[in-house]
Amino acid sequence: MGxxxxxxxxxxxxxxxxxxxxxxxGLYLAISKTDAxxxxxxxxxxxxxxxxxxxxxxxxxxxxxxxxxxxxxFPLLFAFAVTVIIPLILGVGYSFxxxxxxxxxxxxxxxxxxxxxxxxxxxxxxxxxFLFVVFNIILxxxxxxxxxxxxxxxxxxxxxxxxxxxxxxLIGGIVLGYIWQFIFSNVVTKFTTALFDSRYSMLSExxxxxxxxxxxxxxxxxxxxxxxxxxxLNTVPGDVIEASSIDGATPIQTLFQIKIPMIAPxxxxxxxxxxxxxxxxxxxxxxxxxxxxxxSSFLGSYLTKGTQMLALNIYDTAVxxxxxxxxxxxxxxxxxxxxxxxxxxxxMSNKKEVEL
Amino acid sequence: MKIKEKTSRVVxxxxxxxxxxxxxLFPFFLVVINSCKTTNDITxxxxxxxxxxxxxxxxxxxxxxxxxxFMFWSAFGCSVIITVLSLVxxxxxGAMAAWVICRNKTKWSVVIYFTFIASMIIPFQxxxxxxxxxxxxxxxxxxxxxxxSIPGIIFAYLGFGGAMTVFILNGFIKGIPMELExxxxxxxxxxxxxxxIVILPLLKPVITTVTILNGMWIWNDYLLxxxxxxxxxxxxxxxxxxxxxxxxxxxQWNLILAAALLAIVPILIxxxxxxxxxxxxxxxxxxxx
Numbered sequence: 001m002g003x004x005x006x007x008x009x010x011x012x013x014x015x016x017x018x019x020x021x022x023x024x025x026g027l028y029l030a031i032s033k034t035d036a037x038x039x040x041x042x043x044x045x046x047x048x049x050x051x052x053x054x055x056x057x058x059x060x061x062x063x064x065x066x067x068x069x070x071x072x073x074f075p076l077l078f079a080f081a082v083t084v085i086i087p088l089i090l091g092v093g094y095s096f097x098x099x100x101x102x103x104x105x106x107x108x109x110x111x112x113x114x115x116x117x118x119x120x121x122x123x124x125x126x127x128x129x130f131l132f133v134v135f136n137i138i139l140x141x142x143x144x145x146x147x148x149x150x151x152x153x154x155x156x157x158x159x160x161x162x163x164x165x166x167x168x169x170l171i172g173g174i175v176l177g178y179i180w181q182f183i184f185s186n187v188v189t190k191f192t193t194a195l196f197d198s199r200y201s202m203l204s205e206x207x208x209x210x211x212x213x214x215x216x217x218x219x220x221x222x223x224x225x226x227x228x229x230x231x232x233l234n235t236v237p238g239d240v241i242e243a244s245s246i247d248g249a250t251p252i253q254t255l256f257q258i259k260i261p262m263i264a265p266x267x268x269x270x271x272x273x274x275x276x277x278x279x280x281x282x283x284x285x286x287x288x289x290x291x292x293x294x295x296s297s298f299l300g301s302y303l304t305k306g307t308q309m310l311a312l313n314i315y316d317t318a319v320x321x322x323x324x325x326x327x328x329x330x331x332x333x334x335x336x337x338x339x340x341x342x343x344x345x346x347x348m349s350n351k352k353e354v355e356l
Numbered sequence: 357m358k359i360k361e362k363t364s365r366v367v368x369x370x371x372x373x374x375x376x377x378x379x380x381l382f383p384f385f386l387v388v389i390n391s392c393k394t395t396n397d398i399t400x401x402x403x404x405x406x407x408x409x410x411x412x413x414x415x416x417x418x419x420x421x422x423x424x425x426f427m428f429w430s431a432f433g434c435s436v437i438i439t440v441l442s443l444v445x446x447x448x449x450g451a452m453a454a455w456v457i458c459r460n461k462t463k464w465s466v467v468i469y470f471t472f473i474a475s476m477i478i479p480f481q482x483x484x485x486x487x488x489x490x491x492x493x494x495x496x497x498x499x500x501x502x503x504x505s506i507p508g509i510i511f512a513y514l515g516f517g518g519a520m521t522v523f524i525l526n527g528f529i530k531g532i533p534m535e536l537e538x539x540x541x542x543x544x545x546x547x548x549x550x551x552x553i554v555i556l557p558l559l560k561p562v563i564t565t566v567t568i569l570n571g572m573w574i575w576n577d578y579l580l581x582x583x584x585x586x587x588x589x590x591x592x593x594x595x596x597x598x599x600x601x602x603x604x605x606x607x608q609w610n611l612i613l614a615a616a617l618l619a620i621v622p623i624l625i626x627x628x629x630x631x632x633x634x635x636x637x638x639x640x641x642x643x644x645x
Contacts, residue, residue: 030497030498035499038499041499041500044498064546064547065547068456068546068547068548069456069460072455072456072548073453073457073468075452075453075514076450076453076514076518077468079449079511079512079514079515079518080472080514080515080518080519081515082490082494082511082515083483083487083511083512083514084475084478084483084515084519085471085475086486086490087482087483087486087490088478088482088483088486090486091482091483091485091486094485094486101485101488102489150372150373150376151373153369154366155366155369155370155373157373160377161373161376161377162635163631163635164377165376165377166635167380167381167624167627168380170623170624170634171576171619171620171623172575172576172594173576174578174599175595175598175616176383178616179383179387179613182386182390182402182609182612182613183383186398186399186609187386187402190401190402219380219383223380224642227635227638227639228639228642228643231639269642269643273642276477279479280480280481282579283579283595286578287599311479311481314481315579318485324485327485328482328485328486331479331481331485334479334482335478335481338477338479342477
């Protein structure tokens with residue numbers, strides 16, 4: 001400790017003590033509710049900063065690295081803990097109570113979880129979500145892969161095509177949801193009126209509205225997945241393809257026997273991306289149909305929200321109907337399903353990759 | 357030997373590529389032409405160019421910009437401030453955290469790293485409800501509002517974006533030789549100097565990648581700002597403003613599409629400037645994530 005000047009020691013300890021005192025004052029004002037000036041937040045923040053300054057100048061060589069490690073990690077970890085970890089733990093806890101967003105009156109155990117399975121609308125939402133996910137994994141990957149093949153062949157203006165196909169991905173789901181709502185209800189109806197004499201918008205009927213959501217989703221997402229497939233296809237060495245064509249392989253054979261097996265890791269990535277993003281789909285669902293669409297009879301009841309997917313169902317339950325604990329329980333189930341499905345998918349793909 | 361494709365096949369492929377491009381770009385075209393029309397012209401013919409005029413566009417845009425639900429300039433300003441500050445802080449604090457996690461192979465750094473990775477699968481719906489109540493309580497406790505405030509939402513983006521940022525940066529830092537840091541420390545650099553002078557400049561390409569990924573997400577995000585800021589608050593981001601605006605009107609498509617146009621144009625301009633970086637960044641993020 002001899003190599004540190006007395007001023008540094010004093011200023012370091014002084015800052016740390018001052019910081020602690022400031023934070024304690026802030027805490028006291030907050031707890032005792034005597035903060036007439038509204039300065040408690042500022043006291044806490046300034047106290048914390050002053051304390052860190054003192055800590056930074058702490059007279060030590062041996063522990064300096066440790067102090068820096070702590071100071072570098074703290075801000076992000078603090079934000080992460082407050083926004084993700086604490087709400088997650090609280091949320092799981094709240095799902096067993098009758099929490100209304102502000103206070104808890106009773107612990108109800110598994111009641112919320114049992115109740116959701118008695119709700120035909122919720123079961124319908126789960127089924128629709130699964131259907132949507134399956135359709136999307138297949139269609140988005142298929143379309144994206146074909147576009148990628150197109151964009152890796154020798155064409156003029158490839159740069160333009162790639163950029164054009166990717167473009168929809170830049171726009172947020174809310175905005176493009178409304179754009180497509182316009183297209184379905186104003187533009188497509190012009191064609192259907194002329195062709196089938198049907199004036200109704202696709203979005204007004206559950207089945208066609210569901211197809212509409214899938215169309216929009218492919219339009220938005222295929223360009224992005226295509227880019228990843230292009231990167232994958234470019235890693236297939238040219239001499240392998242040349243060798244196969246000398247051996248007399250047709251382009252179709254080259255595609256199925258060489259290209260697809262060689263980009264198996266890319267397929268895994270793309271399947272995972274389409275799976276998780278389709279599962280969490282919310283923005284397009286909200287803006288395009290807001291879940292509407294009648295189902296005449298499902299489990300003995302009439303449903304009005306035929307295109308409502310899980311994420312939107314959770315949102316409506318909690319925010320629109322003000323059933324916070326019930327919505328939270330649904331969200332916890334949503335989390336479990338998502339985690340389970342993604343783990344299974346990764347496991348399965350890894351096995352397949354080894355086999356190929 | 358080069359494989360020569362038949363010209364007929366090239367022609368077919370080009371035609372297909374063009375048709376797909378037309379299909380993909382057609383909605384954008386519709387947005388542009390219909391925000392230059394009046395409502396009557398849109399209902400009469402949404403595809404044709406009848407009634408398209410610049411003066412209609414100006415009327416529609418000024419109606420939207422001055423609308424009390426939309427308040428374009430304020431929403432645009434909020435979106436820019438929130439996105440830019442979140443990105444800068446995420447890049448800096450993420451790099452600092454990733455460096456510490458990567459360079460200290462102790463038990464706690466491994467635990468933190470795996471907690472970050474595991475947290476990436478958590479859907480926002482699980483945390484959003486308790487998040488709002490936590491932020492409300494914290495805000496009341498410290499006397500600084502965390503909801504309906506720009507610092508609050510930036511703080512939330514730090515928490516939600518942190519995991520992926522650290523994950524991608526960590527992968528890159530692993531590849532930087534340790535000798536570089538040892539040399540710096542022999543030359544008398546303290547750990548923090550080593551980080552800011554030696555490591556941080558080397559991270560430029562990967563910081564570009566995470567900034568693009570986070571930027572696309574934060575700029576377009578709807579659910580988090582709508583929950584935290586509310587539909588009718590003073591602080592609004594562009595997607596929330598679009599939703600609030602559309603919700604308040606009965607299908608005035610000329611105005612809705614003009615609003616969509618206003619929301620799209622900034623990001624299109626950015627895309628035309630940095631097209632290569634954005635596309636590469638999105639690919640890299642996906643492949644590593």
